[in-house]
Amino acid sequence: MSTDAAGSRRPCVVAIADTDSYVKWAAALLGGVGERWDASLLVFETPLVVSDAQLASALSGSGLSRDRVERIDYRRLVARLTELRVDAVVIGARGPLVRVLARDLMALPQRPVVVTGLPGISIPATRKAVVYRLQCDLFVVHSRREVREFGALSARTGYAHRYALATLPFARGARVAGRSGAAAEEGGGDLVFAAQAKVPAERGDRLSVARLLVRAAEADPSRRVVLKLRAGSGEHQTHAELDCYPELLASLGPLPPNLVTSVAPMRKALSTAQGLVTVSSTAAIEAIARGIPVIALDTFGVSPELINETLADADLLAGEEDVVARRFRHPDPEWLDDNYFHVPEADDWTDEVEALVAQRAAGRLPRRRDHPRRGGRLRDAWERKIALGRSDTSGAGAVAYAVGQPARTVVRLANRVRRLVGPGAQQPGPAGSSAHERSTSAVRTSTTRTS
Known part of the structure; x- marks a missing residue:
């Protein structure tokens, strides 16, 4: 049992996470509470669990020390939580796993408060994200806009949730630059590309990105282009990656020597960055927080599937020629407060957790029902x-x-x-065109962007 300076018992809060993005998120989220709670992390064994190297990368700079982390399998989970006398559990996992673990926790005689959340940009708010997490007591999101949009989704669907605001862990201590770039920290000359497993999804689109990285490297042999990967060979990611960039690059023949790959922590990759390029990775928020300019690649348009609408609203979109010329951008200052860079005093997630823990101690915490x-x-x-x-x-x-x-x-x-065969079935497009290609022009013409 841990106590604070006054001798009172601190809440015992344990996070459960398995994959790279969720382990990084959970470690940084709990690492940011300092001595307020007795916080620890259980790395949950699933087929996609992080390797030791990925775990070390996730813990780097998180604020959570390695001695507060242990690996555990499903058979030992409930017994371990009972030993720890947990007051609250933060489940950082994909929706289907959250549903399973929340159901198990809800069935315990003295069940803990169950908290969940998403590890990055969560616009647009989706029905699946909410339904899978219905048995959780609290849903943590990371911007005023996300609070608003998830709340509106719950109102429309009737899937009631209790939402709370937390600064995205990777944006803590932000030194955000406006368009002048005055707040940018001293970095280096690297163009860092943040790879994603599912965005873009089509092989042809991913090959286009690979060719773009080659072009950018050839344009200035004196500076590096760094392909920042989420996992090394044999390691897993939160989402399956069918067409990985190293293989696509290998298919292009001899590569420029200044085009390199990295599996280092993102914070280390950004320490030598001139700017970051992405389609929609949360690494963009991490870069903005450090005053590093960004390009959100506009080659594939703007859509919910690309998860890049909020970056478009920040006026970060730019094209391939901008990438080659390294014409990086800083966000529109008016975008910041509503999107991940609100004042720390607006965060209420720790207060909400403690209020729920107090309800539990008083025997007034209701059981939440799953989706029928x-x-x-x-x-x-x-x-x-x-x-x-x-x-x-x-x-x-x-x-x-x-x-x-x-x-x-x-x-x-x-x-x-x-x-x-049903009514309104989609008609085939022009010969040789993909579904993505047929929809891109419509997406581009229908999307507006704030300046």
Whole structure:
């Protein structure tokens, strides 16, 4: 048991996270509370769990020391939480896993407060993000705009949630530059490209990015172009990456010697950066926080699927020629307060957690219901098996998977056929064009940008 200077017991708050982005987020989120709580992190074993190198990278600069972190598997989780006498659990994971763990925690006789959140830019607010997390008591978001948009989504759908505001951990201590760039810290000459697993999604688009990096390196051999990767060979990411940039670059033939790859922590990569290029990575927020200018690549348009609408609103969009010429941009100052750079005093997530912990201690914390679903316990076992993969060794999970996997294939096939033959079915576009190509021009013409 930990106590504060006055001898009072500090709340015991434990984060559970598995993948690279969520481990980095959870460690930095709890690392920022200082001595206010007895905080620790359980790295949860799933097929996508971080490697030791990824864990070290995530903890670097987080404020959470390595001795406050341990790895744990599903079978030992409840027992360990009981040993720690947890008051609150922060679940940092993909939606399906949050649902499974929140359901388990909700079933405990003296269940903890259950907190969740998303590890970066979360605009647009999505129905799935909310539904998967319905059994959580508190949903942490990172900007005034996200509070507003998630609240509006809950109002429209009836999926009630309690939202709280926390400064994005990677934006703490911001030294944001306006368009003058006056606040930019001394860095280096690197053009850093923040790779993402799913954005852009099409192989052809990702190959275009790879060619752009080569062009940028060839344009100025005296300065580096750094491809900042989320994972090294054999390591996993939060999202599966089908067409990784190192392989795409290798297909282009001999590369300029000043085009290099890095799996170092983003904070280290930015320490030698002249500017950052991305499509929509949260690394843009991290760079802005350090006064480093950014280009949000506009080659693929602006859309919810690209997760770049908020960067467009910041007036950070620029084209490939701007990347090659290194014409980086600083955000519109009017964008900052509503988007990740509000004053620290506006944060209320720690107060909200402590209010819920007090309700729990008084026996007044209500149990939250999950989204209604068909299938009962077999459905629960299926969802657990899908979320945990080989980490779920239960017989019920094996049975549910054997029954559910063929059924899901049939349902998906039926839905695909229904979309193809039903009213309003999408007509094929010009020969040789992809769905992305056919939609890009419409996206570009319909999107507006604030200045």
